[in-house]
Amino acid sequence: xxxxxxxxxxxxxDVCSCSMPCPCTFAQxxxxxxxxxTLVWQIHEGHLGDVPLDGLGVVALGEFAGNMWVDxxxxxxxxxxxxxxxxxxxxxxxxxxxxxxxxxxxxGTFGALIREVRDVRYAPIRFEAAADLSSWRATVSDKVSVxxxxxxxxxxxxxxxxxxxxxxxxxxxxxxxxxxxVVSEDRAxxxxxxxxxxxxSSKHFPFDWRPEA
Numbered sequence: 001x002x003x004x005x006x007x008x009x010x011x012x013x014d015v016c017s018c019s020m021p022c023p024c025t026f027a028q029x030x031x032x033x034x035x036x037x038t039l040v041w042q043i044h045e046g047h048l049g050d051v052p053l054d055g056l057g058v059v060a061l062g063e064f065a066g067n068m069w070v071d072x073x074x075x076x077x078x079x080x081x082x083x084x085x086x087x088x089x090x091x092x093x094x095x096x097x098x099x100x101x102x103x104x105x106x107x108g109t110f111g112a113l114i115r116e117v118r119d120v121r122y123a124p125i126r127f128e129a130a131a132d133l134s135s136w137r138a139t140v141s142d143k144v145s146v147x148x149x150x151x152x153x154x155x156x157x158x159x160x161x162x163x164x165x166x167x168x169x170x171x172x173x174x175x176x177x178x179x180x181x182v183v184s185e186d187r188a189x190x191x192x193x194x195x196x197x198x199x200x201s202s203k204h205f206p207f208d209w210r211p212e213a
Contacts, residue, residue, distance in 0.1 A: 007045070007046055007047060008046035009208045011127075014038065014039050015183050015186050016036065016038070016199065016200065017031070017200055018201045019200045019201065021201060021203075022203060024069070026167070030067075035065075036197040037064075038059065038144060038186070039062075040057065040125075040127065048097065053087075057084045058095055059125055060079045060082075061194055063078060064077035077113050079118065081117070082122070082140045082144065085123050105210060107209060110173075119191050126139045129204065135181075136148060136204050144187065145187045146187065148183050148185075148202035149184050161179045163177050164203075165177050165178075176205045177205070179204040179205075181203060183201065
């Protein structure tokens with residue numbers, strides 16, 4: 001489906017086991033060389049061909065070792081996907097095509113890092129993000145509950161978010177602004193070899209993808 005017209009615009013955040021700030025955002029290897037993660041995408045506007053994808057979500061659970069941002073022959077990533085059960089079967093299939101990297105663009109670039117897709121399941125996904133980015137959160141049925149509150153500190157302006165521009169390792173692709181968060185929830189159950197972890201870092205990005213992105 002690499003020649004299909006498509007567009008996805010929305011919000012993304014992660015919760016991972018790395019220490020704050022997440023080394024990935026700086027294109028570095030994860031804390032202690034490996035990472036357990038939950039990634040959340042919420043599509044506000046989107047389509048794949050004539051299939052509308054507005055209002056649907058995708059959540060990935062996974063783990064990786066090595067540095068995914070450089071030509072590291074030892075880097076490995078395995079994931080499973082939860083695809084929003086609110087969608088029709090046609091919409092679910094379209095989302096799987098995009099997030100497996102089969103339609104190109106930035107999802108194709110990121111999808112090329114995945115060595116193994118362990119499972120794809122359908123479940124209701126609920127996404128919440130405050131308009132001022134003071135917090136963000138997502139749930140998947142009774143399996144996943146992840147979220148964060150905006151990072152702050154004694155010398156930061158409470159009316160402004162702690163953000164990074166021009167991130168060297170943005171999981172949503174170039175040109176977006178990262179907003180840093182402190183993990184508030186990190187429960188994620190999924191593929192057989194997933195295991196509990198203590199979330200250390202979270203960041204929120206908008207995304208706006210097209211085939212050429």
